[in-house]
Amino acid sequence: MVCVHGGRFGGTEPLDPYPIWVAEVMLQQTQLQVVLPYWRRWMAAFPSLELLAAAEEHDVLLLWQGLGYYARARRLHQGARQLREAAAAPGGSTTDPWPRALEGWLALPGIGRSTAGSILSSAFDLPHPILDGNVKRVLARLIASPRPPARQLKGLWQLSELLLDPQRPRAFNQALMDLGATLCTPRNPSCGACPWRGHCAAYASGAPAAYPVKDAPRELPFQVIGVGVVRNGAGEVLIDQRLNEGLLGGLWEFPGGKQEPGEPIVATIERELREELAIEAEVGEELISLEHAYSHKRLRFVVHLCTWLSGEPQPLASQQVRWVRPEQLEEFPFPAANARIIAALQARLGLEPGRAAHAGRSAA
Numbered sequence: 001m002v003c004v005h006g007g008r009f010g011g012t013e014p015l016d017p018y019p020i021w022v023a024e025v026m027l028q029q030t031q032l033q034v035v036l037p038y039w040r041r042w043m044a045a046f047p048s049l050e051l052l053a054a055a056e057e058h059d060v061l062l063l064w065q066g067l068g069y070y071a072r073a074r075r076l077h078q079g080a081r082q083l084r085e086a087a088a089a090p091g092g093s094t095t096d097p098w099p100r101a102l103e104g105w106l107a108l109p110g111i112g113r114s115t116a117g118s119i120l121s122s123a124f125d126l127p128h129p130i131l132d133g134n135v136k137r138v139l140a141r142l143i144a145s146p147r148p149p150a151r152q153l154k155g156l157w158q159l160s161e162l163l164l165d166p167q168r169p170r171a172f173n174q175a176l177m178d179l180g181a182t183l184c185t186p187r188n189p190s191c192g193a194c195p196w197r198g199h200c201a202a203y204a205s206g207a208p209a210a211y212p213v214k215d216a217p218r219e220l221p222f223q224v225i226g227v228g229v230v231r232n233g234a235g236e237v238l239i240d241q242r243l244n245e246g247l248l249g250g251l252w253e254f255p256g257g258k259q260e261p262g263e264p265i266v267a268t269i270e271r272e273l274r275e276e277l278a279i280e281a282e283v284g285e286e287l288i289s290l291e292h293a294y295s296h297k298r299l300r301f302v303v304h305l306c307t308w309l310s311g312e313p314q315p316l317a318s319q320q321v322r323w324v325r326p327e328q329l330e331e332f333p334f335p336a337a338n339a340r341i342i343a344a345l346q347a348r349l350g351l352e353p354g355r356a357a358h359a360g361r362s363a364a
């Protein structure tokens, strides 16, 4: 976080909330070392709230490609427009559009209490507690909580508030996050170097890594997805843009869908192309098969090359469909799994692999 705040956590002067807000949203589901290059690229492309608010959603999603949980990018973009509108409204300030109250931040899409508290304490040194994943772990260990953090949120929020130093909230919250990131790590916490060792119930128990306690792991649902890379006589391929709802909303992808029980994968692809695009296609050889795990399910994509036969493609289950040349695919934001399909297609066609292939390797 030093790069985001310029290493100025010792002071109490206000800091620019914009880079802090962007970093906090990126860090919601992704580790710092993965976030850093994305954050730097983002700040170079959209260095201010005004430029982000004025950007096209397509460009915002393209910059986020490979970071996962794309709704975060759309919400940042929507939030920038919301702040800009509020600043231009009566009573607003175009020179200082940033809320100072928790409610002001909570009104922005995708901002919860912990992110709002972190921004307010980091940017304005205001006394708001935080409770991100690292802090939950530290606090649950401090009291050797017998329940998983998700089932003891109220108590952990109270503890975070109780411990917060009201004179130096910025420095305190940063120290708490640093403690979770560097010493009180999920496995093998470095209790010997920890300033809270003398007060820590998990340390006193002799088994600090046994905390926080967890619920029994549940088996993730598994699905096979048949995908068609459909080509026409001009050598173009067919892609469609997902509806805006859901985890990957607004991104582009190759058409396909879930395999029904007992259904051959070729029949799945034929059926999906018919149901979602109203086209008939001949399903040819397999291009690639790959697995991708999300937080709530595991998917296996079985991808076949297809030849378009008939029917004008219709966006029956998407926002729009488009025929594009294979070398144009990198101009569209795709989910990580589709980026690997692009790389396989480029290799098959003898094209130079580009950025899409890279995104597929580095995706969360």
Ligand code: SF4
Pocket (backbone or CB within 6 Å): 138, 141, 142, 183, 184, 185, 189, 190, 191, 194, 195, 196, 197, 198, 200, 201, 202, 203, 208
């Ligand atoms: S003593 Fe160990 S378990 Fe307790 S807060 Fe410090 S690092 Fe975490």
